[in-house]
Amino acid sequence: MIASGRRVSREWLALREPADAAARAVELVERLARRPRWIIHDLGCGTGAMGRWLAPLLRGPQHWILHDRDPDLLEAALALPPGPAADGAAVTVEARRSDITRLRAGDLAGCTLITASALLDLLTEEELDGLIAACAGAGCPVLLTLSVVGQVTMAPADPLDRRVAAAFDAHQRRVTDGGRLLGPDAVARAMQQFARLGFDVLVRPTPWRLGVAEARLAAEWFAGWFGAAGEQDVELAAEAGLYPQRRLAQAASGRLNVTVGHADLLVSPRPESVRLEPRRERVAQQHHVADLANLGECRPPAGVPGEAAVAHEPGGAGVAHEERGDDQLQLVG
Numbered sequence: 001m002i003a004s005g006r007r008v009s010r011e012w013l014a015l016r017e018p019a020d021a022a023a024r025a026v027e028l029v030e031r032l033a034r035r036p037r038w039i040i041h042d043l044g045c046g047t048g049a050m051g052r053w054l055a056p057l058l059r060g061p062q063h064w065i066l067h068d069r070d071p072d073l074l075e076a077a078l079a080l081p082p083g084p085a086a087d088g089a090a091v092t093v094e095a096r097r098s099d100i101t102r103l104r105a106g107d108l109a110g111c112t113l114i115t116a117s118a119l120l121d122l123l124t125e126e127e128l129d130g131l132i133a134a135c136a137g138a139g140c141p142v143l144l145t146l147s148v149v150g151q152v153t154m155a156p157a158d159p160l161d162r163r164v165a166a167a168f169d170a171h172q173r174r175v176t177d178g179g180r181l182l183g184p185d186a187v188a189r190a191m192q193q194f195a196r197l198g199f200d201v202l203v204r205p206t207p208w209r210l211g212v213a214e215a216r217l218a219a220e221w222f223a224g225w226f227g228a229a230g231e232q233d234v235e236l237a238a239e240a241g242l243y244p245q246r247r248l249a250q251a252a253s254g255r256l257n258v259t260v261g262h263a264d265l266l267v268s269p270r271p272e273s274v275r276l277e278p279r280r281e282r283v284a285q286q287h288h289v290a291d292l293a294n295l296g297e298c299r300p301p302a303g304v305p306g307e308a309a310v311a312h313e314p315g316g317a318g319v320a321h322e323e324r325g326d327d328q329l330q331l332v333g
Contacts, residue, residue, distance in 0.1 A: 010047055010076055015217050017049045020117065024145045025204035028266040029057050032141060035112050038062040041138075043100045043116040043131070046070075048077030050117045050145070051093065055082030061089040065111075067098045101127040105137025112140050118262075120147040120186035121172060124179035128189055135267070136197045142267040146206060148172070150184025151261030152225070156250075160243050167229035167236055174232065187263045194267045202266045212254035219251040221258065 038058060042050050045066040055062055062085055066077050074095040081093045098107070100116075101123065108114060114135050120128060135142045150169045154161055172183025182189055191201045210218040226244050230237045237244075250256035 007070065008046060008073070010073065012220070013047045013049060013073075015220060017047075017052075019208050019210065019214055019217055020049060020146055021053045023206045023208050023262060024053060024117075025206050025264040026057065028143060028202060028204060028264055029054065031202070031266060031268075032058070032113065032143075035060055038113060039065070039111045040113045040115060041065045041067060041108050041111045043067050043103070043114065044119045044122075045077055045095075046073050046117075048080060048082070048093070050115050051077075051082040051091075052080070054115065054143075055091045056084070056086055058085055059087045059089070060085060062091045064091065064093045066093060066095045067100050067103070068095075069097060069099050071097055101130060103131065103134045105134050108134060108138035111138055114138060114140060114142045115145070116143075117145045118147070120144060120190055121183050122181065123186060124176075124181055125189060126179055128182060128186060129193055132190060132193045132197070136194065136199065139269055141269070142194075142199075142265075144190065144265040144267070146262045146264065147187045147190075148184055149187055149205075149261045149263050151207075151259075153259045154247075155257045158243065158247070160240060163233070164226060164229045164236065164240075164243075167233035168225055171228040171232035187265065190265060190267075194265075198270050200268045200270050202268075204264045206262045206264045208258070208260040208262065210258040210260070215252055215254040218254075218256060218258050219248055221260065222247055222251050222256075 038060060040051075040054075040062060042048070042064060045051070045068050048066060051064050051066070055064070062082075064082065066074060068074050068077070074097060078093060078095055082091045085091055100119075123131065150165075150172075152161070152165050152168075169184055173181055173185065175181075187203070191203065194201050208214075208221075210221070222244075226240075226247070230240075247256065251258070
């Protein structure tokens with residue numbers, strides 16, 4: 001259980017782990033300052049995939065503290081811990097059963113990095129703001145990966161794709177007992193709130209690109225995607241005809257290429273001298289200021305590789321790495 005009331009199966013997490021690892025922005029990890037020792041809190045850790053991906057990319061000894069509400073997922077995470085660090089240093093792990101929506105800064109005291117993956121879009125605005133306040137109070141970098149941004153493309157295209165996508169996005173923004181979920185609006189909200197609290201935010205597009213090699217994942221993803229859309233749009237199932245069967249057959253056979261838009265965020269404390277500057281001066285120093293209204297569609301401001309880089313460019317996250325001087329999105333408070 002990543003956040004209150006929302007369960008995720010071990011099987012789904014295992015199936016998506018390779019695609020997640022391929023999509024995440026390594027360039028953001030390379031921007032982290034070296035530490036003599038890492039104390040890393042992984043929020044909503046699931047089966048620990050984030051640690052297995054990130055630990056081998058960092059140099060120096062590491063101690064990971066894994067947070068999740070689901071004891072079965074924590075057990076799985078401890079059973080398959082991260083390997084050694086990039087320089088061979090030891091990596092140790094402990095698990096804490098906790099509701100991450102109730103964390104406070106004191107729960108994260110002493111950490112040098114906070115991570116989370118595929119989490120933000122599952123939260124309400126109140127939950128996300130509380131989590132951001134806790135992370136900001138810890139005063140260390142925060143790496144938030146693979147939040148959905150409301151963008152799906154499939155090839156070959158089908159006339160019904162857009163309706164299903166709209167219904168799915170509405171489902172992600174549905175009202176639950178805990179409030180309205182942010183869904184694809186979560187990235188923009190997180191960027192805005194961290195910037196307001198005096199942090200610098202870098203964002204990179206990190207889409208899944210599913211083809212023949214990921215046929216099983218594509219089929220499972222489509223089944224969940226269409227199912228959620230049908231819950232939101234009750235007339236969809238009746239009017240879709242053979243659409244779901246046709247798409248599932250295409251996905252399972254590797255004849256459907258799917259791109260699912262995500263974004264990774266690296267949040268860094270701003271040096272105190274910079275925080276004290278007047279806001280107008282800080283804005284003038286930024287390379288680009290993100291357009292929050294368009295972020296959900298992954299359309300950066302003019303001069304930045306845009307929506308096509310998320311949905312169609314073969315380079316994916318590699319584009320951000322190769323052109324990082326031109327596509328840096330940085331927010332200011």
